Each structure stands twice: as C-alpha cells, then as structure tokens.
Amino acid sequence: MANSFAAIEIGKRSLMAHSTQINTAGHNISNADTEGYSRQRVQIKTFDPLYRPDLTREERPGQVGQGSSVESINRLRDELLDQRIVAQSNQETYWTTREKYYTMIEQVYNEPDEISIRTNMDKYWQSWQELSVYPESQAARQAVVTRGETLAESIQQRYTALSGIGNLINGDIEATVKQINTITKQIAEINGEIVKVKAMGDNPNDLLDRRDLLVEKLSGLANITTDTRDNDEFMIHLEGNILVQGHVARNFEVEPMTDNNGYSRVIWSDTKNTVQVSGGTLGALIELRDVDIRNEVQTLNTVTMNFADLVNDVHRNGIGMNNVTGLDFFVQHPFVTSVNGNYDRNGDGVDDHSYIFRFTGTNALNPQEKVGLEGTMTFSGKSGNVNVPYHATDTIEEVVARINDSDGEVKAYLDRENRLVLKATTSSAMENPDFVIRHVEDSGMFLASYSGILQGSGAENAYDFAQADAVNSLRGEFAVAPVLNPAGYIAVNDAVKGDVLSVAAAYPNNQGKSMIGDARAAVEIASIRNTNVMIGKDRTFDDYFANSVTNVGLKGEQAEMNMLSQNAIMDDLRNLRDSISGVNIDEELAEIIKFQHGYNAAAKFVSVIDQMLDTVINRLGV
Template structure:
C-alpha cells in the first residue's frame, strides 16, 4: 500500500512547481523591457510513479501517481530565425551608414550657384574671353587673376570638405574596430561561462540571451555567420574566417598604409593578413573611405591637375603685356626636385623609381590620317598591364579613342601643336601613386617612330617607372613633366609673379621680333577654348562633363543608399517582429500565466490541508 504521508509529498511538489512557474512569469515581466531578453517557460512533467515489478500489487490498470516535477526552465527562441536575422542585419547597417555619409557628401556638392566651383570656373573662362577682346586692358588682366584666385579658393574648399569627410570616416573606423574587438571578446567570455554552467547540469538561459544579443550587435558591424558544432563550441565566422571559437576571440588591428592619406588598413592581429569585410557598418566605412571619398577626391584632383596643366601649357608659350614669357599661370609643385623624376620609393637611400606625369611626342599628327602600321601597346592598369592594339586602317583618332576607352591608367590626346600627349591618371589601387605613368610599351612603331614618344619598340624599348632615369627610354626631343605632389586640388594657386604684376598675364604670342603684337589675343582665345575642348583626362572629356558627371554620380549613389536602406528596414522589421512574437514578453500573457499557476498553487495548498486533516483523523481520532 502507499505511504500514509505520500500525499503531503505530492502536494509539496505541486506547490514547488507552481511556485517556480509563478516566479518564472514574474522574471519575464521584470525583463519585459530588457534588450535581447527571451521569455522563459517552465517545462512541467509528471513525477515518476512508485512501481516495483517484483512486488505483488493489485491487478488494476494504471499506477498511483506521485505528483508533478519541474523538468527544466527553457527560453522560447527560434534558432533558424535568429540565423536569418544575423545574416541579414549587416546589410541594413551597411546601407544605413552609406546613406548617412552620402547625405554629407551631397551637401558638399550642393553649393550655392554664386560660390560653386562650376560657376567660378565659368567666370574664369569668361574673363579670358574678355581679355581676348581687349588684350591691352589691365582691368581685363586683373579680372582674370581675381577670378582665378576665387576659383582656386573654391577648389581648395571642396578638397578640404571631402578630406574632412574622409577623416571623419577614418575616426569612425577606429571606433568601430574597437567595438568589434570588444564584442568578440565578450562573446568568447560568454561561451566560457555557458560551457561551465552546462557542465554543472544547468540551463543558462540569461547567458544565452546575452550571447545572442552580443551576436546581434556584432552582426550590425560586420558580416558574420554563426555555427554551433556542439553544446560546448559556439563559433562566429566572417568572410570564411573564424573570429570567435569557443572561449578564443581574434582581434582586428590597424596598421599604417604608407600612402598620401595617412590612413590605416585593417589586418588580423594574430597573422598580419588583411582583414576584409563586405558588409555591416565597418565594411561600409572602409568602402566609403577607400573607394567613394577617395574617388571623389581623385576626380577633383584629376580635374584640377589637368586644368592647371592645360592653362599653363598655353600660358608659358605666350607673352604678357610686360613682354615676360615662359611663366606658368598656376603654380605646380613637383613631387621631386629631380629633373628626371627620380625618387627613392622604398626608403633605402637609393633612387629606384621615376615619377613622370606626362609624355609629349616629337611629331605632329593628323587626327584623320590612317597610321598604316600595326602593333600592340601596353600600358599600366589597375590590375596589371592593359593591351591596346592598333591596325593599318586605324586613324590617329581611332587609336587615341581606343587608348582612352581602355582600362589603362594612361590617357592620350593631341596638344595644340598636334603632338601626341600621354598623361597618367589617378590610380585605382591605393598602393600605386596618382599621376604617375608606370609602364608604356609598343610592339610596333606608333609610339616609337610615328608619334615620337618612345626611343625603341618591344620590351627592350619600354618605359617602366620602377627604375631611376626611366626617361632614357623616351625618344630624343620628346618632352616630359614630373608628377605633382599628392592632391593638387589642395594647393593650387595663381603664380605669385602674376599676382605681383597682372601685366604678366599672357594674352598673345611673340612675333618674329620677339615682341607681342598690339591687339594680339590668340593665347587668351586658346585658354578660353579649353572650356569645351575634349582634352579632359579620365572618364570625362570636357570640364563641363566633369561637373555634370560628379553631381549626377553623387546623387545617384545617395539615392541608391536610401532606397536600399528602406528595403532592408522593411525586411528587418518583419524579421524582428516575427522574433518578438515568438520570444518577446507579452505582459497580458504573463499575467494570465500567473493567475493560472496561482490557482494551481491554491489548489495544491488545499490538497495538503485536506491530506493533513485525513492524517489527523487517522492518528488522533481513530480508536477514541
């Protein structure tokens, strides 16, 4: 027969189970507003009945139960949904970051018309046009100088604004790297605590919630995925690399990049290998700094460098009203003082590189003339050498267009004397210098004999910048210019000699007697004509194309970021709402649970009271 006091034990178990359920519901309500908290539920099961097969018992179906028992307290969580949220969150933060910074970049280009770079450049061209009409006028020369100064100031202001955004992004990268390292360490620490707790037979719900919250936060910063190999090893991956494995966390470090920006690059601290992130806040920041803002600055530098170079090319060959000639209108700062552009790039004390910006051939060419020769030219590009073929039937114009349409970082055009000019553009790879021609080679004679740039053909006659005195490969009589200091848009200014004496502004050309003819405004006309001449180096052909393209490009990228952000917000809102419906705390539901288990507690207490009365009857009242 069953124990006389078994009912007391049965009632006690019921009270304890209902107490645990009420306490758990209270814990849920207390944490209803706790970030990352998942509601918990008590898993209740019937207690094992007393049963011994070797003892005699009545032949009846079923066993007398022994009450209830709390099996575990589990959190309500959909792990597959969690993985979807972690995988998707980096895209939302990626587009959010891009949208925020493109709003700032757009503000730089949304200048009032009267102070914008474009309006100031238009006024600059107009001043030269006015000078061409009145070449003897001092007032017209003063207008040219004043408007040139206003233009250079606006260019420098735009560079400062873009560089300021780049510096702001760089500061955010440093802060975000610290956050990533901190979250990775905290996840590893949580892993260690969870393993210890499970080893003792516990179910660490709150620790699991904290780890999931940290993973959610980390997923907004970088593109991660998670992997639970077993109950003791939780892993976090990024781009195929492990960043957290169990209680071990890898860190990201910042090391100098040794370029003109002074920025750092991301590496893994333990290996020194580059750390690359394709999503999240950190991925967006690195892309904004090293691609978007860098491209905007490079485009501005390209416009500035070629603008100054083209104006100077005309001006130095013309003569001012004071009979001074040979003056550059804009001051240009060479990267090195060495006339051959020789530079010690690796810092070992030996000149090992040639920094040359422009080659000019010796022979005058006709744009519509067929070249009558064939071969393959090779130029430096972003991913190596770029091949540009030419054929017998190609015209000079066709060959030049083929060079400019290629992916090479060397562009071509004919100058005012119809000589072929090769110029370096900005470099896509941050490891390569801007405005430096790195390689020029021709298997035939277009560059060697036809245009008069190279002295020889083939690999033996190639120009390669990775050596001192590389200009020795150029044809005798060809001209070249040393590369400028980094970021010409940051320091462009009108020549001090011209500012001191505006009569030095050249409007015409010398005659046979060595003087400027009265009323000669040919040089001023040529400079004014640069505005609409297809001489722009890079993707744009004219200066007007530059302004139209940059504003359009920034606007479209800002629109793209905003549109994708709205799309990602909608996706993430649906996923988070679904998770909240599963794991979130509903106050009304928890109150209903408390009332339900309160009734169970009261019933169990009543049961114990009744059982106590029965025992009292048996012990104290039987036999009286």
C-alpha cells in the same frame, strides 16, 4: 504500494512546481523592457510513478501517480529566425551607414550656384574670352587673376570638405574596431560561463540571451556567421576567418597607411594580415573611405591637375604685356626635385623609380590621317598591363580614342600643335602612385618614329617607371608628376598676382616681344573649356561636372532606397521574433493568476490530507 504520507509529498511537489512557475512569470515581467531578453517557460512533467516489479500488484491496470515536478526552465527562441536576423543585420547597417555619409557628400556638391566650382570655372573661362577681345585691357587681366584665385579657393574648399569626411570616416573605423574587439571579448567570456553552467546540467537562459544580443550587435558591425559544434563550442566567422572560438576571441588592430593619406588599415592582431570585411558598419566605412571618398578626391585631383596643366602649358609659352614669358599661371609642385623624375621609392638612399606625369611626342600629326601601321601598344592598367591594338586603316583620331576607351591608366590627346600627348591618371590600386605613367610599350612604330614618344619599338625600348632615368627611353618632352592632392594646394602664381601685366594673352613675335592686339594665347586658353582633354573617363570639363554631380546623386539615392528596403525587412523579422520571444505583460499576468489558482488548490489538497491523517492517527483509537 504507496504509504500514507505519499499524498503529502504529491502536494508538496505541486506547491513547488506552481511556485516556480509564478517566480518565472515574475522574472519575465521584471525583464519586459530588458534588451535582448527572451521570455521563459517552466516545463512540467509527471513525477515517476510508484512501481515495484518485485511486489505483488493489485489486479487493476495503471500505476500509482506521484504528482508533478519541474523538468526544466526554457527560453522561447526560434534559432532559425535568429540566424536570419544575424544574416540580414549587416546589410541594414551597411546601407544605413552609406546613406548617412552620402548625405554629407551630397551637401559638398550641392553648392549654391554663385559659389560652386562649375560657376567659378565658367566665370574664369569668360574672363579669358573677355581678355581675348580686349587684349590691352589691364582690367581684363585683373579679372583673369581674381577669378583664377576664386576658382582655386573653391577647388581647395571642396577638397577640404571631402578630406574632412574622409577623416571623419577614418575615426569611425577606429572606433568601430574598438567596439568589435570589446564585443568579441564579452562573447568569449560568456561562452566560458555558458559551458560551466551546462556542465552542471542547467539551462543558462539569461547568459544565452546576453550572448545572442551581443552577436546581433556584432552582426551589425561586420558580416559575421555563427555556428555551434557538436561539443557546444560556439564559433563566429568573418569572411572565412575565425573571429571567436569558444572562450577565445581574436582582435583587430589599426595601423596607418602612408600610401592612403595616413588613414588606418584594419589588420588581424595575430597575423597582421588585412581584415577583409564586406558588410556591416565596418565594411561600409572602409568602402566609403577607400573607394567612394578616394574616388571623389582622385577625380577632383584629376580635373585640377589637367586644368592647371593645360592652362600652364599655353600660358608658359605665351607672353604678357610686360614682355614676361615662361610663367605658369597656376602653381604646380613637382613630386621630386630631379629633372628626370627619379625617386627613391624603397627608401634605401638610391633612386629606383621615375615619376613622370606626361609624355609629349615630337611629331605633328593629322587627326584624320591613317596610320598605315600595325602593332599593339601596352599601357599600365588597374590590375596589370592592358593592350591596345592599332591597324593600318585606323586614323590618328581612332587610335587616340581607343587608348582613352581602354582600361589603361594612361590617356591620350593631341595638343595645340597636334603632337600626341600621353598623361597619367589616378591609380585604382593604393600601392601605385597617382599621376605617374608606369608602363608604355609598342610592338610597332606608332609610339616610336611615327609620333615621336618612344626611342624605339619592342620590349627593349619600353618605358617602365620601376627604374631610375627611365626617361632615357623617351624622344619628346616630359613633365614630372605632381605632389599628392593638387586640389589641396592649387593657387595662382604669385608672380602673376604681383603684376597682372604678366598675364599672357599673346604669343611672342620673332623678336620675343608682345605685339599690340595679339590675343592668340587668350583665345587658346578660353577654348580649353570645350576641348576633349580626357579627364579620366570624362572628355571635357563640362562632362566632369555633369557626371560628378550625377554619380553622387545616384549613389545617394541607391543608399537611401536600399536602407529603406533593409529597414522594412528587419522590422518584419524583429516583429516576428518579438511575437515569439517578447514578453506580453497581459499574458504573464493571466499565467500568474492560473498558477495562483493551482497553488491554492495544491495547498487545499495538502490541508485535506493533513486532516485525513489527523483523523487516522488521533481519532480512530478513541
């Protein structure tokens, strides 16, 4: 049976329980504005009743209650909702990052009409048209040179702007890697503290809040997943790789890539393998730099290289009023000094590759003529080689179109003498060089004796760049690949700027002189504007300008729409979480008033019991 002082113990427990509840509510209020804090509640249970099986019980049901006690202090959190937020956060930051940078890219392309590349190129073509009408005019020649300089400067400005964005993104990647390393280290340290607290039988509520906040921030930086093992070991994964395991965190590093403009590659510190990340801020930044900006720069380089190459090809064969010939109009810097394009790629001191940009066949072809041959051409592609078949009933025009429509990184066209030209495009894979033809092969005779590009058919006569003097397999002319990023250094030849009479508007006569009134070269250069010259997938220069602006605008619109959609989704999820875990000041104050009344009642109960005991002890014997 209960002793006389049991009621005092019941009152004491009630006072302690209500005091703990008031303190917890105060803790909630003080952290109402703390980021990541989850409100806490005290779980109260009835204290174990007084019951001894070996003692005689009264003939009544029930047990003598012993009041209440604090069972635990728990935080209010929906773990499934937390997992949804972690899963969605990386998409929100991914599209937010893309939208921010595409706004910058759009500003590069949204040039005022009077200074845009397209406007300057149009003026450049117009100057050649004017020269074709007035081939003896020195002023017309000066206009060609001046507008050529203006065009070159506008191309360089766009390249500089795009490269500047790429450098900015690269800096953000390095900063994001440091941020990820800092957060994962903090999470691992908190994991160790949580394990210690749980081992003592306590609930580390505030530590769990801090960890959840860091995990949410980390999920915004990369597309992570989390799970907890049976032994309470908390783990974070990234694309199937362990990022944090308990108190151990793996780190990232950055190392420069010589084949990507010196930009940094993100690698695992321990294995040195490239980090694969497809979401979050880091995933967006890597994709923006290595895909979006790289494609924009490559496309600009492609149009610049083809533009300068086509103009130079005509100008080099033309002649100026001063009877000077053989001059390039635009400066071109070859990647190697070897006339055969030989290059030491592995750096062992021995030439082991051939860097060639363009092949030109020896035979003039009729675009409408049927080839009358069967075979399969093989060209280097984005991932491995691609095959392009041709049939006896195909016309030359159809075969050229089939080459251009394939996924090969080699494009074709017929030059002014109707000779077949094969030229390299930019490479999709970073490990492969731009503007370098890597493989050309023909099982039949179309690329051999018919067009005069290869020495023969079959694999034994194929052109492959992975050897020195690979040009020995060619029959016609070839041009060495240019230095990386021709858009960054394109300029009018100093020899042409120094003497505008060197501008070649005519072709030399039989005596190698310029004839009065001859403007054939000027007409041919002006006609390049609307000629199918295959700038990557774009067939003309006008196609390039139309598609480049459209693609940037559409990608910017896509980023903005997806960002707004993800923002709406995340707002709903966070509002739902706040309704569960957030601190409501009014609710906490109401709880404090309730607990205060309970505390007062418990105190009154103790006071009454004290008076009863005083009566029993001090007054019954009187």
